[in-house]
Amino acid sequence: MKKQILLVALVAILASGMLFAQGAAETKAEGPIEITFWSLFTGGDGEFFDAMVKEFNASQSAIVMKNDMVKFDNYYTKLTTALAAKTAPDVVVVHQGNLLNYVPSGSLLALDSYVDATTLADFQQAPLDACRFDGKLYSLPFDVHPIVMYYNKDLMAKAGITKVPQSAQEFIEASQKVKQVTGKWGMAIDNTTGVYKAYTLARLFMSMLAQQGGSLLNADATAPAFNNAYGEAALKWLQDLVHVYKVNPTELDYDAAMNTFKLGEAAFYFNGVWATGTLEKTAGLNFGAAPLPAIMGGEAAWAGSHTLAIPVQKNQDPKRVEAAMTFIKWMTSHGEMWAKAGHIPTRKSVAQKSEMKALPYRADYAAAAAFALPTPRTAAWEEIYGTLSDKLEFAVTKNQNPKAALADMEQTVKNIIASY
Amino acid sequence: MIPGNKDTRDGIIFSLPFLVVYLAFMIYPLLSGLYISFFKWDILSTASFVGLDNYRTLFSDEKFYSSLWHTLQFVLMTTPTLLIAGFVMALAITGTSPWKGIMENVFFFPYIFSMTVVSTLWAWLMQKDWGIFNQVLITIGQNPVSWLTNEKLAMWSVALTTLWWTAGFNMVLFGAGIKQIPKEIYESASIDGATYLQRVRHITIPLVSSTTVLCLILQIIASFNVFGQVYVMTGGGPHGTTRVLVQYIYETGFKFFKMGYSAAMSYILFLIILVVSILQYTLLGRKEDA
Numbered sequence: 068m069k070k071q072i073l074l075v076a077l078v079a080i081l082a083s084g085m086l087f088a089q090g091a092a093e094t095k096a097e098g099p100i101e102i103t104f105w106s107l108f109t110g111g112d113g114e115f116f117d118a119m120v121k122e123f124n125a126s127q128s129a130i131v132m133k134n135d136m137v138k139f140d141n142y143y144t145k146l147t148t149a150l151a152a153k154t155a156p157d158v159v160v161v162h163q164g165n166l167l168n169y170v171p172s173g174s175l176l177a178l179d180s181y182v183d184a185t186t187l188a189d190f191q192q193a194p195l196d197a198c199r200f201d202g203k204l205y206s207l208p209f210d211v212h213p214i215v216m217y218y219n220k221d222l223m224a225k226a227g228i229t230k231v232p233q234s235a236q237e238f239i240e241a242s243q244k245v246k247q248v249t250g251k252w253g254m255a256i257d258n259t260t261g262v263y264k265a266y267t268l269a270r271l272f273m274s275m276l277a278q279q280g281g282s283l284l285n286a287d288a289t290a291p292a293f294n295n296a297y298g299e300a301a302l303k304w305l306q307d308l309v310h311v312y313k314v315n316p317t318e319l320d321y322d323a324a325m326n327t328f329k330l331g332e333a334a335f336y337f338n339g340v341w342a343t344g345t346l347e348k349t350a351g352l353n354f355g356a357a358p359l360p361a362i363m364g365g366e367a368a369w370a371g372s373h374t375l376a377i378p379v380q381k382n383q384d385p386k387r388v389e390a391a392m393t394f395i396k397w398m399t400s401h402g403e404m405w406a407k408a409g410h411i412p413t414r415k416s417v418a419q420k421s422e423m424k425a426l427p428y429r430a431d432y433a434a435a436a437a438f439a440l441p442t443p444r445t446a447a448w449e450e451i452y453g454t455l456s457d458k459l460e461f462a463v464t465k466n467q468n469p470k471a472a473l474a475d476m477e478q479t480v481k482n483i484i485a486s487y
Numbered sequence: 488m489i490p491g492n493k494d495t496r497d498g499i500i501f502s503l504p505f506l507v508v509y510l511a512f513m514i515y516p517l518l519s520g521l522y523i524s525f526f527k528w529d530i531l532s533t534a535s536f537v538g539l540d541n542y543r544t545l546f547s548d549e550k551f552y553s554s555l556w557h558t559l560q561f562v563l564m565t566t567p568t569l570l571i572a573g574f575v576m577a578l579a580i581t582g583t584s585p586w587k588g589i590m591e592n593v594f595f596f597p598y599i600f601s602m603t604v605v606s607t608l609w610a611w612l613m614q615k616d617w618g619i620f621n622q623v624l625i626t627i628g629q630n631p632v633s634w635l636t637n638e639k640l641a642m643w644s645v646a647l648t649t650l651w652w653t654a655g656f657n658m659v660l661f662g663a664g665i666k667q668i669p670k671e672i673y674e675s676a677s678i679d680g681a682t683y684l685q686r687v688r689h690i691t692i693p694l695v696s697s698t699t700v701l702c703l704i705l706q707i708i709a710s711f712n713v714f715g716q717v718y719v720m721t722g723g724g725p726h727g728t729t730r731v732l733v734q735y736i737y738e739t740g741f742k743f744f745k746m747g748y749s750a751a752m753s754y755i756l757f758l759i760i761l762v763v764s765i766l767q768y769t770l771l772g773r774k775e776d777a
Contacts, residue, residue: 143741143742144741147530147531147741147744148530150531151530151531168529168531168744169531171532172529172531172532173531174531208556217492259724259725259726260721260722260723260725260726261635261636261721261722261724261725262610262719262722262726263722264722264723264724265724318615318633318636319727320636320724323615323616324613326616326617327616379626385763446529446744447743449742449743449744450742450743450777453738453742457724459701459729460725460726461727464725464726486544486745
C-alpha cells in the first residue's frame with residue numbers, strides 16, 4: 068500500500084515536471100519551433116484537417132505544429148477561459164460569426180502587419196472582409212461553408228423528375244411526386260432538437276428572408292426585421308411541407324435527417340457543405356449537390372466560415388507569431404485538401420489548382436460562396452440564433468399560426484438585444 | 488496531555504492540507520461567484536458594476552422560470568422513483584436469495600459508467616427511427632414511441648435513464664442501513680407470526696429512516712443539479728421543453744457571455760437547494776426524534 072502511494076506521488080511529480088518542461092521548451096532557441104493549435108473539427112472533417120497538419124509538418128523542418136482536438140460542444144468554453152487566462156494556444160480556429168465575442172476585448176491579435184499585400188489579394192473579398200473589424204484584420208478565412216441542397220438522383224429518376232426543383236412550388240410538386248411514386252419522403256429538413264438544435268430551420272429561414280430582399284435583423288443588427296410578409300412566406304413554406312403536403316417528417320432531428328437522406332429515404336436534403344464528405348462515403352447513395360436554390364425568388368444562402376486567428380499572449384513571442392502566420396498561410400493556400408471535407412476554399416489560387424477542379428460536387432456548389440450571407444454583427448447573435456431555432460422548431464412542429472409565431476419571435480429578439 | 492504536544496497547533500497543521508485546497512477551490516470560487524453576480528461581465532473585458540440588476544432581470548426572465556420548472560419536474564420524477572428503486576434493490580440484496588451477490592453487482596454496475604457514456608447509450612437505444620426500443624415495439628406490433636423528441640415524453644426518458652444509472656448508489660446506502668438492523672428484531676417478529684411485508688413495513692422502513700433522510704437530501708441536491716444527461720440526450724429539446732436550469736446557467740455564461748447573470752442564477756439555485764435541504768433536515772429529523 069505504502070509503495071503504491073509512493074508510486075502515485077512519483078508519477079504526480081514527474082507529470083508536473085513535464086508541465087513545466089513544456090513551458091521551458093518555449094524559450095529554447097535551438098531546433099524547430101513547436102507551436103500549438105486547438106481545432107474543433109471532430110466530425111467528418113477532423114481527419115482531413117489532421118492530414119493537413121501532418122503534411123504541413125512534413126513539408127518543412129522549422130516549425131512543428133501540435134494539434135489538439137477539442138469536442139465541438141466544449142470548444143468555445145475552453146477557448147474563452149483560455150483567452151481570459153491568456154493561456155490560449157498559438158493558433159486557434161474561430162467561426163467568423165463568433166469573432167465578435169473575442170475582438171472587442173482585445174483577445175485576438177490584429178494581423179495587418181503580418182500579412183503581405185500579395186497574400187491578401189489572393190483571398191476572396193467577401194470572406195476576408197468578414198474578418199475585419201473597425202478596419203483591422205483579426206483572422207484569415209480558412210473556408211466558407213454555406214447551406215446547400217443535396218438531392219438523391221435515383222429517387223428523382225424513379226419518381227420521373229427530370230429537373231432539379233428550384234422554386235417553393237416546384238419543391239412541393241416534386242416532393243409530392245416522390246411520395247406518391249416511391250413512398251419515400253420528398254424532403255428531410257430537420258425540425259427538432261437532438262444533439263444539435265434545429266439550426267437548419269434558422270438557416271433556411273434566414274436564407275429565404277434574404278431571397279425575398281428582406282433580412283433577419285436590420286442593417287446595423289439592432290432590431291428584428293422578419294415580422295412581415297417575407298417572414299410569413301418563409302415560415303409558412305417550412306410548416307406546410309410538414310403539415311399540409313406532408314412531404315417532410317416531423318420530429319426529425321439533425322442526425323436523423325442526415326441518416327434519412329443517407330439511407331435513400333428522402334429525395335431533397337439541406338445542410339451545410341460539410342455533409343458532402345460524409346455523404347460521399349455512403350455506399351449506394353447516388354446524389355448530387357447544388358447551391359441553395361432560389362426558393363423564394365432571389366439568390367442568398369446562410370453560410371458560416373472557419374477562420375484562423377492568433378490569440379494575444381501575456382508575453383507575445385514574435386518568433387512564434389511568425390511561425391503561426393506561416394502555418395495559417397500554408398493551410399489557407401492548401402485549401403484543396405480541406406475541400407475534401409466539403410468546405411469551399413477561400414483563396415483564388417486554390418480554385419485554380421487541378422486537384423481542386425478534380426473534386427466532384429464542390430464545383431457544383433462553389434458558386435454558392437458568392438451569395439453567402441454574412442452573420443449579423445451583434446454580440447447578441449449566439450443567443451438570437453439559438454432562441455430562434457427553438458422558436459422555429461416549435462412553430463414548425465406544432466404548426467403554430469405564422470403571424471403569432473413571428474410576433475412572438477420578434478418580441479423575444481427585441482428583449483434579447485436589449486439585454487446586451 | 489502529552490508534554491510538548493500542543494493539540495490546537497497540531498490540529499491546525501494537520502488540517503491545513505485539506506483546508507488550503509478547500510479554501511482555494513470551494514470557498515474562494517463560491518464568494519467570487521457571488522461577487523461576479525453583481526457585475527455585467529463577458530469574461531474577457533473589464534466588468535462593470537450593476538448592483539442587483541442581474542437579480543432583477545432574472546425575476547422577469549421567462550426562460551429562467553421555464554428552466555427552473557423543468558428542473559423541478561425532473562426532481563419530482565426522479566426523487567421518489569430513485570428512493571423506492573434503491574430501497575427495493577437493497578431489500579433484494581439483503582434478503583435470503585441465493586442470487587443476491589449477482590444482483591448486487593448487476594444493480595450497481597450501471598453506476599460505474601460516466602454520465603456521457605450512459606446518456607449516449609440511452610440516446611441511441613431511444614432513437615426514434617433506428618433505436619432498439621422502437622425496433623422491439625415494432626416487432627411486437629406496437630407503434631414506435633418518440634422517446635426523446637416528444638415534449639411530453641422527453642423528460643421522462645431522461646428520468647428513466649437516470650433511474651437506470653444511479654439507483655445502484657441508493658441501493659448501497661439503503662443496504663448498509665438495513666444490515667445495521669439487529670437480526671433479533673426480525674426473528675422475534677417472525678416468531679410472533681409477522682409476514683415478510685409486515686416486517687418490511689413495521690421494522691425495516693422505520694429503522695432505516697435516517698438513511699432515507701440522507702438519501703432524500705442527497706437525491707434532491709443531485710436532481711436539482713441535473714445537466715449532463717439532458718444536454719447529451721435531448722440538447723434541451725424539443726423546442727426547449729427539457730432545458731434545465733443548470734443548462735441555462737451554462738449557456739448564459741459560456742455561450743452568451745453573460746457571466747454576471749449566469750452567476751446570479753447559480754446563486755438562486757444555490758438558495759433553493761439550501762432552503763429545501765434545511766427544511767427536509769429539520770422537518771424529517773424532528774419526526775424521527777418524536
